Amino acid sequence: MSLADAWEHNAENWIAWARTPDHDIFWHGTWPALLEVLPDAAELTLDLGCGEGRAGRLMLAAGRTVVGIERSATLARAAGTGSPSLPVAQADAARLPLADGRFGLVVASMSLLHIDDAGSAIGEAARVLRPGGVLCFAIVHPFDSAYDSTAARGDPSAVARPYLTPARYEDRFERDGLSMTFASMHRPLSAYTAALFAAGFVISDLREHGEGALPWLLVVRAEKRR
Numbered sequence: 001m002s003l004a005d006a007w008e009h010n011a012e013n014w015i016a017w018a019r020t021p022d023h024d025i026f027w028h029g030t031w032p033a034l035l036e037v038l039p040d041a042a043e044l045t046l047d048l049g050c051g052e053g054r055a056g057r058l059m060l061a062a063g064r065t066v067v068g069i070e071r072s073a074t075l076a077r078a079a080g081t082g083s084p085s086l087p088v089a090q091a092d093a094a095r096l097p098l099a100d101g102r103f104g105l106v107v108a109s110m111s112l113l114h115i116d117d118a119g120s121a122i123g124e125a126a127r128v129l130r131p132g133g134v135l136c137f138a139i140v141h142p143f144d145s146a147y148d149s150t151a152a153r154g155d156p157s158a159v160a161r162p163y164l165t166p167a168r169y170e171d172r173f174e175r176d177g178l179s180m181t182f183a184s185m186h187r188p189l190s191a192y193t194a195a196l197f198a199a200g201f202v203i204s205d206l207r208e209h210g211e212g213a214l215p216w217l218l219v220v221r222a223e224k225r226r
Contacts, residue, residue, distance in 0.1 A: 003116045003168070004071045004092070006183035011074035015052045017180045024175075026110070029209065030217060031058065034109055034138045037205045037221040043104025043133075047086070048093050048125060049111025053079030056086040059107070067103075069093055071115075094120035101130045108137035112192070113145070113184045119195040126199035129224045135201060141208060141218040145169065145186040164188050192220070200226040 007014070017023060034055075042064050047056040050068030052075050059066045061084075068088035070076040076090040091097050094117040106125040112118045125135050146163045161167045171182045196203060201222035208215040 001183075003114055003183050003185060006170075006181075007114060008072040008074060010181050010183070011052075011072050011078075013178070013180045014075065015078050017178050018052050018054050020176070020178065023178070026054070030110055030138050031055065033207065033209050033217055033219045034107070034136060037136050037207065037219055038107070039105060039134050039136075041104065044102065045105040045107060046098070046103045046125070046128060048106050048108040048121065048137075049115055050079050050086060050088060051075050051111070053082045053086040053088070055107065055109040056088075057082060057084060060084055060086065064105075069096060069098075094124060096124045096128055098128045100127055101133075103128050104130055104133050106133070106135045108135070110138055110140070112137055113139045113187070114182075116185075118185070118187065119191070119198075122192070122195040122201075123199045126201060126224055131224060131226065133224045134204075135196075135222045135224070136220070138217060138219045139192070140184065141210065141215045142187060142189050143214045144210070144216045145184065146188075147214060161186055164190075166191060189218070196220075196222050200224055 045064045045066045047066055047068040050056045050070045056066045056068045068079050068086045069091050071092050073090055076088050079086045079088045093115050115121050146159045166187045168185050173180055202225050203222050205221035207219045209217040
């Protein structure tokens with residue numbers, strides 16, 4: 001089963017999970033960290049892998065003009081019928097049905113690690129950005145996705161998979177009567193930087209977040225230079 005199929009399979013669970021206020025770390029961790037690197041200019045923005053639309057709705061509320069792209073049919077419908085509704089197209093992030101140079105900003109909030117072909121998605125982000133446009137993304141830190149969560153607590157050397165080897169994994173969580181299975185791909189940091197450089201991006205900001213022995217969140221801002 002592809003990552004895309006797994007997210008469609010779990011779409012209803014994700015809608016309930018994501019739309020429960022303060023239910024996960026997005027609200028006080030991921031989104032504030034991503035906001036720190038977003039440019040101020042309110043240019044046309046692409047929410048890449050928008051899911052049910054929560055990041056897009058927050059950007060709309062901040063005055064940005066936002067278009068969403070989502071592979072899952074169920075999640076795309078949810079984004080398009082939310083409050084406020086997000087203009088959204090159901091499409092593969094690796095093959096965007098969008099014109100070259102249309103956007104000033106692409107935001108990928110915790111989506112690249114759930115996309116089967118993240119390298120092509122980064123290349124497509126570059127294609128639809130104008131020269132000087134910005135890609136901002138947040139992902140689970142590769143140190144965290146390689147970490148063995150079943151190991152003795154506090155041992156940062158314990159890994160569940162070789163760090164440099166891309167590998168699919170799943171995490172299942174249950175909290176306050178809700179459950180969600182996250183299908184993701186561990187990739188080393190070099191996989192993301194190689195894709196960025198190949199697409200003509202220059203990294204202008206990179207931030208790591210986490211209070212434990214290892215960071216759990218990586219936030220990157222990259223600018224299109226060609």
